Amino acid sequence: MDTFIPLIVVAAVLFAVVVIVALLRRFLVNVGAEEIAIKERRYFGRKMPPGRVVATEGEVGIQADVLKPGLHFINPITERVVRKVPLVEIGAEQLGIVEAIDGEPMTAGSIFAPDRAQNAHNNFQDPIAFIKQGGVKGIQLRTLPPGLWPIHPYLFRVSVAEATVVPPGKVGVMTAADGAPLDAGRLHGKAIEGHRNYQDAEQFVGSGGQKGPQVEILTPGTYRIHTQSGAIDERADNIEVKHGLFSVRLYDATVINENQIGLVEALDGAPLDPRDYVATPVEGHDNFQDCNEFIRRGGQRGPQKDILLPGNYYINPLVFKVIPETAKEVKPGEVAVVVSNVGRDPSEDVRRQMAAKVRERMEKEEQQHVTDAAARLDKLDNETRTVREIQEELMLGDAADRRLDQGAHEAYVVPEGFRGIQEMVVGPGRYYVNTLAITPIIIPTTNQTVEWTAGELANTFNPFEVISKDGFTMQLEVRVVFRVKPEDAPFMVAKIGSTDRLIQNVMHPLIDSIFRNQASESSAMAYLQNRHEEKERAEARVRAHLLKYHVDVVNVLICHIHLPEELMKTQTEKILAEQRQNMYDAQREAEEKRIQLARISAQADNQRDLMAATVGVEIAGKRSEQRKAEAEGEAHYIRTTGEAEAQKVRAMGEAQGVAYHEQVNALGAQGVALVETLKVIGERNVRITPDVMASGGGAGGDGNIGTLLLLNLFKDRLSVPSGNGATSPNGK
Secondary structure (H helix, E strand, O other): OHHHHHHHHHHHHHHHHHHHHHHHHHHHHEOOOEEEEEEEEEEOOOOOOOOOEOOOOOEEEEEEEOOOEEEOOOOOEEEEEEEEEEEEEEEOOOEEEEEEEEOOOOOOOOOOEEOOOOOOOOOOOOOHHHHHHOOOOOEEEEEOOOEOOOOOOEEHHHEEEEEEEEOOOOOEEEEEOOEEEOOOOOOOOOOOOOOOOOOOOHHHHHHOOOOOEEEEOOEEEEEOOOOOOEEHHHOOOOOOOOOEEEEEEEEEOOOEOEEEEEEEEEEOOOOOOOOOOOOOOOOOOOOOHHHHHHOOOOOOOOOOOOOEEOHHHHHHHHEEEEEEEOOOEEEOEEEEEEEOOOOOOOHHHHHHHHHHHHHHHHHHHHHHHHHHHHHHHHOOOOOOOHHHHHHHHHOOOOOOHHHHHHHHOOOOEEEOOOEEEEEEEEEEEEEEEOOOOOEEEEOOOOOOOEEEEEOOOOEEOOEEEEEEOOOOOOEEEEEEEEEEOHHHHHHHHHHHHHHHHHHHHHHHHHHHHHHHHHHHOOHHHHHHOOOHHHHHHHHHHHHHHHHHHEEEEEEEEEEEEOOOOHHHHHHHHHHHHHHHHHHHHHHHHHHHHHHHHHHHHHHHHHHHHHHHHHHHHOOOOOOHHHHHHHHHHHHHHHHHHHHHHHHHHHHHHHHHHHHHHHHHHHOHHHHHHHHHHHHHHHOOOOOOOOOOOOOOOOOHHHHHHHHHOOOOOOOOOEEEEEOOEEOOOOOO
16 A cells, blocks of 8 residues: 555656646647747637638738747647758858748839848848838749758748859850830840849849849859859850849850950940941950940941950950951961951042052153064054054054953042042051951062963963964963052052952963964964064053053063974974085085095195105205205306316317327227227226126227227217317216
8 A cells, every 4th residue: 555655646746747748738829949830820810811822910821920949838728839840051152042921012024023121031031021111923033052051841931053154265145034124125134233243133123233234244264143053154055044133154255266366346335336337445444345335435337447456355245246266377478458448438539649640650661662562563563554653553452352441440549548548558477457447458469470371370361362464273372470569559459459359360361362363363373473472562552551550571482383293294394404405505614624624634634745845845856956056156157167177178179189199190090999998997997897708700800809899898888078168978
């Protein structure tokens, strides 16, 4: 019994505790640190007004005020906790977009609700203040920053959106889903101050931000912008953003590489004057990166005069279209003729002054060229024409040439500052120029060649097919070398447009006509033989005509003349026959010369002997004269001595004669002869004794026979002086 009583007490205490706990749970509510509790009034209250979702004055229904973390007392008879919900957590790189389920109706035409309570609700943490201060039903412009927020889930729906990230090298182009309508004629919403890169949606809308694409952009960075889905890349197919005031689309930043320029065309702004090719430039737009300043200062839509130099630019691609283009380079041997699309329109006086200036310079130069050409043609022309007539022909040309000149439309060359072809040219170099504002036309100033040939070369045409005076078809291959002086380049462009058009539309038909006309005035063979003269005539005429187009002709060459095969065959045979005849004549002449050479060689070889003989003749003559003189002296000497000797001999002879006579008388004639013979034999040692002695039989005949034999034997060796001093063979 004693033990039973304590058990009853313990049970009673436990029951009391349970009852107390049960009662406390009915009257007390414990809300955790990261949650809130939603109350509901079930009895003893007024009904909520129609359309209301939460009660703000104790009406029956879900109550607007919430139980925040902590211990709270409630009247279990009239209220109860419906549920506990966690706090809304917004991360560091996030934002909360709030939609109010209850509140004042939204203004007609609006999509997003303005914050009429002016944040009296403390970032939607005080639902009663939101309702009583005129909070508007719908998606709110005010967003929740990062943090933990006790938001009433029955009054507000919170969508957590990621912050908008614009990476380096990108730009964010904004589009507003709500706001004021765009200004008439505008394509983009005007810039609004104070919205902090679109992060303050209330400021944007409240300050008159306009609905649609915006002129201002986002540069690289992170932004908490009222957009449910964050930034969408430009390559995405779907760019719609739900439950967000702004949509962001990423585009590549504008990059102008080295040796490039950026041509800019404005897609929005003031209208362009119909007479202008490019817009009037404005200042302060920071290389088109400040779209609002561009529009505020009256920037015009259309091609812009200002350009972008190499670099990186953050430009709104929906406001400005940038076209990269290679920088213009004028190479050595070239000039650029500038055609300006901007500037003042040249007045009629300016045009007349420039035309008079050009005409005066051209007349002087043309007259000089025509005079020189006429003088050259006058020397070559066989016709009896005066130089004046040739000048008139060169100045006027034929009917085809005149029609060609009339068909050329000459534009105006203007001074600097006027619109049109500029008088000054640009020399070699690299230039960053706006080709929308000016058009550079590159003109080579070095010698250029145009050929009419069968070869595959640049600037070539087919050879000329011309007919000679005697009806033969000739094919001419011609080369023309010309150049355009730098100071003449603008006027050439004004006259014909470009070098290609000059070649195609002027030089080709003009030179074709000149060579056809010349060929028709001469026979085929005469044209071939007078090739140099025909070339000179053609060059003079081409030079005179092209001078009208401000072109200087350097040379005109006839490279080849193709005659018909039958004519060439006949001519070849004729030439071969003439060559053979010439060969024979040359051979004959060579033989004659060879003979003459042999004669001259022989004379040269015998020249020494001839000279020796000639000298010998002269020496012999001199010796003859010497001997003659000596002989004359000797003769005189001999004659003198001879006469004396003769006298002596005569005296001796006479004496000897007397002696011989006496001897003959004494010895007889034969005896004297024998004595004399023996005397001679003794003096000259003559052998008279024979090897064989033959003797006769007669005694009396021995002496006579021997004497005769001896006389006959020695008759050739004996010489007896005659009476005049000479010797006689027989000794007489």
